[in-house]
Amino acid sequence: MIFPENFVWGAATASYQIEGAVKEDGRGQSIWDTFSHTAGKVAGGDTGDVACDHYHRYRDDVRLMRELELGAYRFSISWPRVQPDGSGPVNPRGLAFYDRLVDELLAAGITPYVTLYHWDLPQALEDAGGWAERDTAYRFAEYAEAVHAALGDRVRDWATLNEPWVAAYLGYGSGVHAPGRRDPAAALRAAHHLLLGHGLAARRLRDAGAQSLMLVVNSAPVLTPAQVNDPSAVPGAADAAAAHRVHALLTRQFLDPAVHGTYPEEVLEAAERNGGAAHILDGDLELINAPIDLIGVNYYNPCVVEAGPGEPADAAWPGSEDVRFRAADAPTTAMGWPIVPDGLSRLLLRLSEDYRLPLMVTENGAAFDDVVEDGHVHDDDRVSYLEGHLREACRAVEAGADLRGYLVWSLLDNFEWAEGYRRRFGIVHVDYATQARVPKDSALWYRDVIRRNGL
Numbered sequence: 001m002i003f004p005e006n007f008v009w010g011a012a013t014a015s016y017q018i019e020g021a022v023k024e025d026g027r028g029q030s031i032w033d034t035f036s037h038t039a040g041k042v043a044g045g046d047t048g049d050v051a052c053d054h055y056h057r058y059r060d061d062v063r064l065m066r067e068l069e070l071g072a073y074r075f076s077i078s079w080p081r082v083q084p085d086g087s088g089p090v091n092p093r094g095l096a097f098y099d100r101l102v103d104e105l106l107a108a109g110i111t112p113y114v115t116l117y118h119w120d121l122p123q124a125l126e127d128a129g130g131w132a133e134r135d136t137a138y139r140f141a142e143y144a145e146a147v148h149a150a151l152g153d154r155v156r157d158w159a160t161l162n163e164p165w166v167a168a169y170l171g172y173g174s175g176v177h178a179p180g181r182r183d184p185a186a187a188l189r190a191a192h193h194l195l196l197g198h199g200l201a202a203r204r205l206r207d208a209g210a211q212s213l214m215l216v217v218n219s220a221p222v223l224t225p226a227q228v229n230d231p232s233a234v235p236g237a238a239d240a241a242a243a244h245r246v247h248a249l250l251t252r253q254f255l256d257p258a259v260h261g262t263y264p265e266e267v268l269e270a271a272e273r274n275g276g277a278a279h280i281l282d283g284d285l286e287l288i289n290a291p292i293d294l295i296g297v298n299y300y301n302p303c304v305v306e307a308g309p310g311e312p313a314d315a316a317w318p319g320s321e322d323v324r325f326r327a328a329d330a331p332t333t334a335m336g337w338p339i340v341p342d343g344l345s346r347l348l349l350r351l352s353e354d355y356r357l358p359l360m361v362t363e364n365g366a367a368f369d370d371v372v373e374d375g376h377v378h379d380d381d382r383v384s385y386l387e388g389h390l391r392e393a394c395r396a397v398e399a400g401a402d403l404r405g406y407l408v409w410s411l412l413d414n415f416e417w418a419e420g421y422r423r424r425f426g427i428v429h430v431d432y433a434t435q436a437r438v439p440k441d442s443a444l445w446y447r448d449v450i451r452r453n454g455l
Contacts, residue, residue: 001394002454008111008405009450010072011065011427012363014118014162016048017414019078021055025093028084030120031130031171032417035178046420052412053435058101064428064437065411066108068447073110074362074407075101076118076162077147079140086122087139090146098147102154113362113407114155115216116144116201118162119171119178126179131190131197132172134279141200148208156211159296159362160201163218164194164254174316176418184318185275188267192279195257199288206290215258216296216362221346222247222303228328228340238307242323246305249319251351259355261289270319294404295351296362299389302343304328333385334367334423341388348396348403358402364389365409367416367423370440377429377440386442390455408446412437 016032036047054061065073079086081094098114105112117140125136144160161167170177173187181187202213222243226233235243248266256262262285271277308324317323328338348359366385370377386408397403413426421432427443430436449455 001391002452003394004397007453008072008360008407009453010070010074010111010113010405010407011411012074012407012409013054013076013411013414014115015076015078015081016051016118016120017410017416018052018054018412020048020050020053022049024055025081025097026084026091027078027094028080028086029123030078030080031123031126031178032120034123034126035180038180041180042418043420043422046415048415050432051415052430054412055097057435059104060437061412062101062104062108062110064439065105065110068439068443069450070110071450072113072405072407073105073411074113074115074159076115078120079117079143080120080122082147083122083143084124086125087142090150095147095150098151102151106154111157112155113157113159114147114151115159115162116140116147117160117167117197119167121179130172130179131168131193132183132186134193134196137193137197137200140197141204144201145204145208148205148210152208152210157214158205158210158212159214159216160198160205161194162216163298164191164198165218165250168194169316169318173318174314182315184313184315188271188274188318189279191253192284195254195288196284198258199290202290202292203287212293213291214294214296214360214362215254215292216298217251217254218298218300219251219255219347219351220299220301220303221343221350222250222305223328223343224306225304225326225329228302228304228330228338231342231346236307239305242305242307246303246317246320246323249317250303255295255351255355257285257288258292259289259295259357261285266319274318292357294358294360295355296360297347297351298363298409299344299347299361300364300366301337302328302340304338334369335419337366339366339385339388341385341392344389345392345396345399348393348401349399352401358404360404361393361406363407363409365425365427367425370413370424370429372429372431372438375438377438379440379442382427382440382442383445386446387455390449394454
């Protein structure tokens with residue numbers, strides 16, 4: 001199974017999950033600093049204070065990427081490192097880190113893919129209302145422009161947001177992510193303002209000469225229980241309606257405005273039932289509908305639902321009344337997430353049909369309970385997971401999806417948000433006590449995939 005010529009192979013990380021150095025060189029406080037230092041919010045009381053110490057060890061990490069023959073590295077910028085209070089003058093010492101990182105990557109022959117927002121909002125902006133307030137979108141656009149001014153002479157590929165659904169609905173709806181708020185109306189406002197920030201930033205980046213722009217979403221096929229293992233299963237009308245509505249809340253809520261300039265009716269109805277839609281102003285959709293070049297796809301598992309008359313809306317899903325969320329009948333990872341590889345091919349083909357844009361898998365991977373034995377990590381489960389998903393990605397290409405690349409999640413074991421350090425997604429093992437890196441069997445397997453451009 002061979003992928004197209006010039007297919008991009010790489011890995012992805014995020015700033016708060018790996019950098020550490022949270023108080024160095026003028027970095028300000030982020031909502032994840034606050035959240036992780038709040039008792040009971042993160043498993044084990046873990047924080048990102050040190051994480052993988054990538055801030056100091058980036059040269060070694062780039063050397064490791066080169067040894068694994070990665071062609072691309074997707075990383076995110078820490079907004080509070082660049083603007084400690086989320087606005088105003090940039091912090092030159094903070095920007096200088098990314099300047100050094102980009103130069104190191106290019107010297108190693110690795111293409112940098114920059115994500116501007118991977119959830120570490122400056123705490124000062126959250127104190128002013130965070131993403132639930134419209135002003136944050138304008139501050140984000142200014143920040144994006146400042147980062148591009150520093151790196152745009154060498155960085156071609158830019159993503160505005162990573163998984164705005166998670167930032168809005170786990171941060172402001174269910175409260176299991178920073179900033180930990182539980183307010184469905186605020187979550188819906190946050191989702192809109194994240195999109196507005198995307199549109200405003202994309203326009204500024206394009207005007208400044210950015211060559212390739214993407215929006216990264218955590219999309220998934222929304223299936224009924226019977227469809228998980230039988231794609232040909234035909235659901236009943238009520239179950240089909242539940243799946244259609246959740247697909248609108250998960251995927252269409254973000255890609256329809258960004259690509260088509262419209263909101264699904266289901267999203268507008270959810271807003272009306274949760275505080276109203278007065279935050280959606282005339283002209284907003286036109287601003288959000290800034291042309292993008294690719295859709296970034298983060299896929300881990302399908303979303304499984306059925307009709308559930310009388311069910312209240314899930315805290316993370318405003319508008320999901322009368323829908324029951326179900327577990328999939330499938331093996332699971334250490335996160336408890338079902339392993340359904342053909343969900344990736346189903347998703348890529350659906351997105352290709354609905355949006356007619358090139359796609360890139362910007363995250364795909366799995367956490368397992370890895371063990372170091374005699375200096376090695378034999379993570380056969382991860383190799384099986386990745387191989388199954390890559391086979392489905394190849395099948396999607398053969399069926400017509402314009403897939404441009406695949407970035408494994410993640411390069412390194414790291415701070416897994418509310419799960420702390422107990423969940424390991426990396427293809428490289430990190431001993432957090434010594435910061436020693438050990439490539440797992442999956443890393444060596446992935447290097448071979450890259451060499452042959454396929455399976």
